[in-house]
Amino acid sequence: MKRINIIAWDNGFGLTRHIRLLSDALRTGGFHVTVSSIRRGKLRKWFRPLAMHLRQLWMRLSGSDKLGRFDANIMIEHVRADYLGFARVNLFAPHPEWCLPIDVALLEKTDGTLCMTHHAEPIFAGRGSRTAFIGFTSEDRLDASVPRERAFFHLAGRSQNKGTEQLLAVWRKHPEWPTLTVLQSPHTAKPGAATANIVHRVDYIDDAELRRIQNAHRFHVCSSETEGFGHYLVEAMGVGAVVLATDAPPMNEMITADRGITIAYDRTGTQHLATTYFVSEAGIVDAVERALALDEAQVETMGAAARRWFEDNDRAFPQRVAAALNQMC
Numbered sequence: 433m434k435r436i437n438i439i440a441w442d443n444g445f446g447l448t449r450h451i452r453l454l455s456d457a458l459r460t461g462g463f464h465v466t467v468s469s470i471r472r473g474k475l476r477k478w479f480r481p482l483a484m485h486l487r488q489l490w491m492r493l494s495g496s497d498k499l500g501r502f503d504a505n506i507m508i509e510h511v512r513a514d515y516l517g518f519a520r521v522n523l524f525a526p527h528p529e530w531c532l533p534i535d536v537a538l539l540e541k542t543d544g545t546l547c548m549t550h551h552a553e554p555i556f557a558g559r560g561s562r563t564a565f566i567g568f569t570s571e572d573r574l575d576a577s578v579p580r581e582r583a584f585f586h587l588a589g590r591s592q593n594k595g596t597e598q599l600l601a602v603w604r605k606h607p608e609w610p611t612l613t614v615l616q617s618p619h620t621a622k623p624g625a626a627t628a629n630i631v632h633r634v635d636y637i638d639d640a641e642l643r644r645i646q647n648a649h650r651f652h653v654c655s656s657e658t659e660g661f662g663h664y665l666v667e668a669m670g671v672g673a674v675v676l677a678t679d680a681p682p683m684n685e686m687i688t689a690d691r692g693i694t695i696a697y698d699r700t701g702t703q704h705l706a707t708t709y710f711v712s713e714a715g716i717v718d719a720v721e722r723a724l725a726l727d728e729a730q731v732e733t734m735g736a737a738a739r740r741w742f743e744d745n746d747r748a749f750p751q752r753v754a755a756a757l758n759q760m761c
Contacts, residue, residue: 461754527660595655
């Protein structure tokens with residue numbers, strides 16, 4: 433049984449969920465999993481490299497075979513140089529939009545890159561890294577007991593890459609549209625003028641209430657500028673919603689015409705290694721109007737197709753991870 437060490441910042445939010453989902457998939461695939469959680473704090477930042485160096489030095493001097501006790505490290509989001517000596521194979525599982533210059537510089541010390549989107553493959557292959565596509569999966573948030581309504585939901589959370597400000601600005605111009613509920617962290621929210629058809633919740637809610645909201649809305653607007661994978665988008669597919677998503681990679685890898693509605697963009701930018709795509713006002717108007725024009729049968733058909741994709745992707749994820757690790761190791 434191969435021993436895999438997952439190394440990532442345990443931030444209590446998206447990365448914590450990311451660690452859990454990957455761990456579950458690896459165990460399903462027959463791997464033994466250890467999680468080395470990175471914690472934040474100045475003392476940890478200063479003393480962890482020294483502690484890791486002393487640990488490796490002691491292992492070498494003592495002749496311990498524990499130095500290579502892991503078959504592979506999987507480093508999520510950043511390459512952790514302190515851990516390179518603790519596995520025979522070191523693999524990087526990046527989010528291109530958060531991939532720093534130091535991560536790029538350390539790529540040559542890794543043995544390959546596990547790509548969560550097809551969009552990421554040429555980014556890292558072009559920098560000389562051996563790549564393998566694993567995709568990813570998200571939590572299953574489906575609750576069929578929740579009544580559905582023809583309203584729109586946008587889960588902004590703490591992210592500043594969701595196109596939230598543009599979405600709110602366009603919605604304020606269309607008082608005839610149904611209600612848009614936006615859930616956003618106080619750390620990033622910029623509440624604007626109150627509008628009758630916008631419910632802007634700037635707070636934290638418990639998971640049960642979030643799940644209810646996700647299931648209650650027929651339409652989820654995911655106007656992302658970029659995504660490392662897109663958990664909030666895939667969770668929306670999982671509840672059988674009609675997802676309105678940016679018509680750009682990697683968002684349109686998941687959202688296609690048969691299981692969602694794409695939103696046109698009108699300009700691009702960059703964030704570290706990722707290209708960012710900014711949805712246009714005309715693109716939002718067109719996508720929302722197309723959603724409103726769907727009859728109930730069409731909404732059900734599109735939502736069912738999204739749910740099927742979610743189930744198929746979730747079922748295949750452990751197999752993709754296992755195949756990539758067996759190849760890389």
